[in-house]
Amino acid sequence: MEMETICPKFEKALELLSKRWTALIIYQLLKGPQRFNEIQQAIGISGKVLSERLKQLEQQQIVQRNIIPETPVIIKYALTEKGKAMEPILLSIEHWSQQWVEAETN
């Protein structure tokens, strides 16, 4: 059998998704642009970690921070095209988990 090497792009995508909370934040933002507090409450993450993750996701061009010029200013986080393109990943994980993961056991 010939050995192929795993594509580095694929490995990078896995690394990104493996970071705790990252996939949940993207999943949550698939519902639409949201304020910091909305995301925080929905997924039960600490403010400190959420702020850190959102910064990383902005750097990776998966999330964008939109400033809505009202008084007071409203800031909403939204998925970019790159972020929205992750929808099939999250949906396939959701689908698999509904079919195969048992609720109480491991």
Added chain:
Amino acid sequence: MEMETICPKFEKALELLSKRWTALIIYQLLKGPQRFNEIQQAIGISGKVLSERLKQLEQQQIVQRNIIPETPVIIKYALTEKGKAMEPILLSIEHWSQQWVEAETN
């Protein structure tokens, strides 16, 4: 906006996939049943960690260990139905990474 909680099954699936090497092992086994050494060489993982991960994946009923009664005995690892059902997840990650992950940066 109403807050929904994230489904615990979904969180469990994410946790499982987030464990370093796990997704790569499943991805590799999508190509068919393989011997320990084949998996090890293909993904460049240490024998110790691979052995640990395969045991966990067996416990989670994602991988099964098949003993082929030849002389000497051959042991191959294969995906179960639950494991094979993860194919759309891995393929969608692969697809996204090909489209959106840059090769050299980040």
